[in-house]
Amino acid sequence: MRRRTLLGGALAAPMLAACSGGGGGADGGGGTTLSYGMWDPAQVPGMEKIIAAFEKEHPRISVRIELTPWASYWTTLKTSMRGGTAPDVFWMNAVNFQLYAANGVLEPLSGHIKADATPVDRHPDALVKLYAYRGTQYGLPKDFDTIGLWYNKALFDKAGIPYPDQTWTWDDVRDAAAELTDPRQRVHGFAAEMHRQFKIYPAICGAGGHVLEDGRSGFGDERSIDGLRFLTDMVDRGWSPPQSAMVESIGRVRYWSEKVAMNYDVSAVSGQMYAVPAIKDHGGIAVLPRGRRRATIIHGLANVISAKSRRKEAAWKFVHFMAGREAAEIQAKAGATISSYQGTQDAWLTSMPEFDLKHFIEMQEYAVPYPSSENTPVWENLQYPLLGAAFSGKGGIESAARTLGEQMDRALKEERAS
Amino acid sequence: MSVFPATAAAKARERRGAAAPATSRGQRAAYLFIAPLGLGFAVFYFWPLLQTFYFSFTEFGAFGGHTFIGTDNYVRVVRDVTVWQALGNTLIYSLIGLTGLPVAIVVAALLNRRGLRGVAVYRALYFVPFVTLPVAVGLVWNWLYNGDFGLLNEVLNRFGAERRYWVSDPSTAVFAIGMVMVWSTTGYYLIIFMAGIKGIPRDYYEAAELDGAGALRRFFTITLPLLSPTIFFASVICMINSLQTFDLIYIMMGETNPAIGDTQSVVGLFYKWAFVENAQGAAAALAFLLMLLIAALTYLQFRLQKRWVHYA
Numbered sequence: 056m057r058r059r060t061l062l063g064g065a066l067a068a069p070m071l072a073a074c075s076g077g078g079g080g081a082d083g084g085g086g087t088t089l090s091y092g093m094w095d096p097a098q099v100p101g102m103e104k105i106i107a108a109f110e111k112e113h114p115r116i117s118v119r120i121e122l123t124p125w126a127s128y129w130t131t132l133k134t135s136m137r138g139g140t141a142p143d144v145f146w147m148n149a150v151n152f153q154l155y156a157a158n159g160v161l162e163p164l165s166g167h168i169k170a171d172a173t174p175v176d177r178h179p180d181a182l183v184k185l186y187a188y189r190g191t192q193y194g195l196p197k198d199f200d201t202i203g204l205w206y207n208k209a210l211f212d213k214a215g216i217p218y219p220d221q222t223w224t225w226d227d228v229r230d231a232a233a234e235l236t237d238p239r240q241r242v243h244g245f246a247a248e249m250h251r252q253f254k255i256y257p258a259i260c261g262a263g264g265h266v267l268e269d270g271r272s273g274f275g276d277e278r279s280i281d282g283l284r285f286l287t288d289m290v291d292r293g294w295s296p297p298q299s300a301m302v303e304s305i306g307r308v309r310y311w312s313e314k315v316a317m318n319y320d321v322s323a324v325s326g327q328m329y330a331v332p333a334i335k336d337h338g339g340i341a342v343l344p345r346g347r348r349r350a351t352i353i354h355g356l357a358n359v360i361s362a363k364s365r366r367k368e369a370a371w372k373f374v375h376f377m378a379g380r381e382a383a384e385i386q387a388k389a390g391a392t393i394s395s396y397q398g399t400q401d402a403w404l405t406s407m408p409e410f411d412l413k414h415f416i417e418m419q420e421y422a423v424p425y426p427s428s429e430n431t432p433v434w435e436n437l438q439y440p441l442l443g444a445a446f447s448g449k450g451g452i453e454s455a456a457r458t459l460g461e462q463m464d465r466a467l468k469e470e471r472a473s
Numbered sequence: 474m475s476v477f478p479a480t481a482a483a484k485a486r487e488r489r490g491a492a493a494p495a496t497s498r499g500q501r502a503a504y505l506f507i508a509p510l511g512l513g514f515a516v517f518y519f520w521p522l523l524q525t526f527y528f529s530f531t532e533f534g535a536f537g538g539h540t541f542i543g544t545d546n547y548v549r550v551v552r553d554v555t556v557w558q559a560l561g562n563t564l565i566y567s568l569i570g571l572t573g574l575p576v577a578i579v580v581a582a583l584l585n586r587r588g589l590r591g592v593a594v595y596r597a598l599y600f601v602p603f604v605t606l607p608v609a610v611g612l613v614w615n616w617l618y619n620g621d622f623g624l625l626n627e628v629l630n631r632f633g634a635e636r637r638y639w640v641s642d643p644s645t646a647v648f649a650i651g652m653v654m655v656w657s658t659t660g661y662y663l664i665i666f667m668a669g670i671k672g673i674p675r676d677y678y679e680a681a682e683l684d685g686a687g688a689l690r691r692f693f694t695i696t697l698p699l700l701s702p703t704i705f706f707a708s709v710i711c712m713i714n715s716l717q718t719f720d721l722i723y724i725m726m727g728e729t730n731p732a733i734g735d736t737q738s739v740v741g742l743f744y745k746w747a748f749v750e751n752a753q754g755a756a757a758a759l760a761f762l763l764m765l766l767i768a769a770l771t772y773l774q775f776r777l778q779k780r781w782v783h784y785a
Contacts, residue, residue, distance in 0.1 A: 130748055137537040154751065250727050299641035302730045303619045328588050433750045443731025444643075473532065 058430040068319050075087040082315035087369040092145030094128040097326075101389025105382045109373060116369045118144075136160050136363070144373055146193050147357045149185045149193055153357070153429040156188035156197050165192045167371050173378050178354065178395045181424040186357045193359030195378040198392040200323040201351045201418045204344060208244065210235055210316040213368045219317070223344035225261070225285055228317065232294035235316040246306030246315045247286040247295035249439060249446040252352060252425065253306075253319050258282040261346035266426040270467055272434070273459030276349065285346065287445050287452040310334070319343065320413035323392055329407045340411045340416050353422035366417035430470045433465040480620055507681065522764075524755045533753035546758035556759065558734060559742045560646055563716055566738060569651030570715035573659050575709055580659075581666035581695055596667065599660035607657070611724030614653045615640065640725055646732035649721055662707050669703030671698060701782040716767050719744065739763050 106118045106133040121142050123131050130152060135141040146372060147155065155161050168175055175183055178196045186194030206219055214234045218229070224327065232244030248254050256266055263281025266272070275277045289295035296309070307324065311331050320328075328334045343351045358368045358377050376382055384394030387403045393415065394400060404412050428434070441459045444450035504511075530548055531539040550556050566655060580599065584592050602610065617624050620638035639649040655711070677695050697704075719740035726733055737745075739759065747756035 135537060153534055158534065160536050249731070298729065298731050299638040300620055302641040302727055303638065304621055305729075308748050358564065430751060435753075436745065436750065439731070440734040443729075443733065447641075447731045 056136035056174045057367045080160050086115045086117060087406055088372055089116060089144060089366055089369055090121050090142040090210055091118050091373070092121045092123065092128075092132065092142030094123055094125045095391070096122060096408045097391045098386075098389070102124055102387050104385045104389065105377065108381060108385060109376045110126040112376065113369075113372055116372065121145075122203055130236045136166070136361070139238060139363055141361045141363060143366050143370045144360055146197075147186065149354055149425045149436070150431045151184055152194065152357070152359075153188055153427055153431070156193045157429050160362050161193040162358070162362045162364065162370070163191045163193060164195065164371070164374070167375070168192060168195075169370075171375050173375050174380070174396070175378070177380075177397045178378070179355075179397075179422070180204055180242060180352050181375075181419075181422055182395055183426070185424045186353070186359070194359040195374055196357050197355055198379055199355030199395045200393060200413045201422055202253050202319050202321055203351070203415050203418065204341045204345060205310060205320050205328070205336075206317045206341065207310070207313055207315075208339050209333075210313065211339075213277065214316075216257075218339055219341040219344065221342050222338045223341065224427060225344055225346045228344050229294075230287075232273045232289060232317065236294045238293070240440055241314060243296050243309070243315050244294040244317060245289050246301065246318045247289040247315060247446070248301045248306040249298045250306070251435065251438060252354065253321055254286060255283065255438070256352045256423070256426065256440075257319060257343055258346070259352060260350035260352065261285075261326050261343060261348065263432070266427060267467075270428070270471065272460045272463035272467065274463060280312050280456045282346065283442070283445075283452045283456055287448075288446045290446060297448045298344050298443060313353065323416075325407060325410060325412060329410065338410065338413050342414045349421045351418045351422050351462075352425055354425040365448050372432045426471060428465075428467060433470065434466040437462050437466065503724065506654045523634075525760055527666070528754060529757035529761045531754050531757075533757075535751045536714070542754070546755045547762070549755050550758050550762060552646060552694050555734070555737070555741075555742060559737045562736060563740075565647055566651055566654065566718050567712055567715040568655055569648065570658070570711050571708060573655035574662055574704065574711060576658050577654070577662035577707075578666050578697075578700065578721065580706065581663050581670055582692055584667060585662075585670045596664065599663045601660065602657040603660040605657070606719040608724050610653060610657050614656075615725055616649045618649055641730050641732050643732040643735040646726075646730070646736045650725055650736055653721060654718065657721075658711070658714070661712065665703060665707050669700045673699045698783045702784055705774070705778050705782045709771055712774065713767055716763065716770070766772075 091102070091106070093099075099118060099122065102120060106120070106372060110117055134144065141160075146369075147161075153339070163404050173195065175192070175195065179199060182196045182199050183192070186196065204219055204223075208218060211218055211231075214231075215236055216231050217275075227246065235244035236242065244252075248461070259266055259273065259279045259282035262278045262282030262285065264282050265278045266271055266274070266279070272416040284424060286295075290297050295446045301309070306315060306318045307320055309317040310320070311328075313333055325419060328338055331338075343349070360374060364370050380396055380399060383394035384402065386392065387394040387401070390403060390406045395404055400416055404413070404416075437459060441454070441462070442455050445452040445455045498557040529540065530541060530543060532542045532545075532763075533539045543751075548597075583593055616622075620626060620636060620641070624637065626636045637645060640646050645741065677699075680693055681691050681695060717740055718738050722736055722738055722741055723744070726736055740763070743756050743759050743763070746752040746759065
């Protein structure tokens with residue numbers, strides 16, 4: 056989830072009133088003020104519009120945004136949870152969700168959803184499930200992103216290769232990567248970067264493997280290894296820069312500077328891509344090519360309510376509103392992200408007419424939810440140190456993946472024991 | 474002064490009393506003067522230290538609350554291979570850090586030559602890296618080291634050397650970062666050594682010169698021995714600082730660096746455990762063990778100093 060880091064880091068806005076007192080619960084006029092925790096400054100204008108619409112509908116409730124930069128969002132949140140100053144409603148992601156749910160610091164929403172008939176079924180099923188823990192729903196999705204194939208039409212034209220489309224398989228990718236690679240121009244066909252959300256997980260799932268299933272790691276699985284090999288093979292053959300070269304200039308930057316012809320990247324980066332003149336002019340988007348099966352990774356943020364909130368009723372009204380059509384349409388118009396409410400994405404699609412953004416939404420059908428467990432960072436942190444050598448063309452992927460699988464299983468076992 | 478006529482006995486008492494409280498009053502004043510520092514030390518160092526020690530025997534909940542688990546955390550620390558790897562890396566950083574001291578001594582001796590112009594400018598130039606934020610230092614050096622467009626590669630390339638990804642190649646990363654550490658701290662030690670050399674009486678040099686001792690001879694037989702207390706102080710500080718190294722590595726490495734295991738320091742590992750992986754208890758144990766290690770190495774340095782430090 057590097058993009059959050061990028062967004063959060065680059066635009067790091069000052070923390071707004073993060074230490075405001077908790078006394079604003081029921082002030083003089085009987086109105087309620089909710090605090091809403093989020094990290095992305097790019098989404099503030101959209102969120103403000105949604106809040107205005109919400110306040111119009113509920114005149115006695117007002118919502119104040121508490122913006123914390125991504126780099127410190129989770130540490131701040133955890134500390135404020137302990138101290139009882141956490142926002143009433145806040146953004147949640149898949150990596151952290153189960154930790155919060157398991158520790159009982161989130162308000163269960165299933166009862167509310169039933170009572171108020173919240174349109175949960177209008178959001179992608181895979182996404183809704185990401186925010187359920189042991190049969191209880193704790194969060195409602197607000198947006199989503201999928202991974203697609205970004206390609207450079209000019210480089211394809213130069214090599215005389217037809218553009219990627221939905222018929223493409225991994226063989227087509229390999230053939231094209233070989234053709235597109237031009238050592239003299241320092242152009243690579245593909246960026247097989249060591250990035251879990253954009254490259255590793257989509258490849259593993261595309262090969263028919265899995266990352267995490269029934270509390271067990273899938274990294275040792277034969278098909279998962281095939282997926283990883285699809286990536287490392289590109290490095291070994293010189294069709295992709297080695298990982299050691301992509302630490303300093305990441306795949307996305309190489310794609311921007313037209314040094315990489317094909318790159319897997321997330322839908323949420325579209326706005327940034329659109330701002331690069333060359334890419335706006337001849338950047339293309341296709342669904343992820345098919346390996347053993349079709350797959351991409353879907354992730355999205357959810358709104359959750361703090362179990363310690365003293366304004367839960369108002370908080371639920373807000374979260375319910377955010378999961379509805381009106382809020383989704385306002386969000387889509389703001390352009391920063393794809394709303395997860397079905398049929399509200401048109402505004403986003405037309406905001407960048409040069410790009411075929413619809414492919415990102417099409418891929419929902421076979422998208423695999425971002426894998427997570429109760430203490431996701433522990434086993435995620437095992438991946439890069441163990442796979443790094445193989446992604447740099449030094450060492451086999453098979454043994455590295457098996458070791459990773461074993462260590463991840465050990466971490467998962469410890470997680471269950473604690 | 475009393476307005477009442479005092480008896481002899483009272484006067485004697487007063488005299489006796491005046492003598493004893495004089496020291497205790499002086500002591501009180503002294504305690505008062507060190508109170509701000511002492512209080513700060515107690516609140517921000519000593520109390521957290523005790524807490525860390527206590528928490529190292531507990532499992533710490535992500536949202537508060539902890540349960541006593543005995544020595545499990547210490548067992549985990551000792552059994553974890555990444556801890557040993559991080560310890561190895563940290564010791565390498567310390568050794569690289571110590572190599573900065575001879576450089577600083579030589580430069581300090583050169584800058585202390587009589588008649589050298591612009592000493593203040595040089596001193597400032599050497600000191601600037603030390604007062605620059607590690608984040609800025611890390612980012613700039615990352616550009617210098619950059620494998621594709623870095624200045625270092627451009628220069629080396631002119632001489633026919635192959636381009637390298639200095640900070641993401643496991644065989645060079647630890648040295649690349651270590652060099653930046655040396656670069657950014659040399660100025661600090663330089664200032665200390667310059668002050669130390671200034672404290673050596675000129676007469677010694679003049680006498681040695683009259684006896685026909687050359688510059689090198691003077692450096693090795695006068696400057697070095699008489700500077701040894703300063704060198705000792707600097708090496709202790711340098712050792713402690715490099716054992717706690719973290720920020721520069723954190724900035725320069727990035728998450729997806731294949732060399733991450735080969736560069737991670739003990740404090741880096743502590744950060745990961747405590748703030749990313751929700752293992753505060755084990756992190757506390759690690760921090761406590763690091764403190765013991767630093768204490769042991771510092772003690773060792775104090776023991777060994779008797780053999781080489783000359784107090785004039």
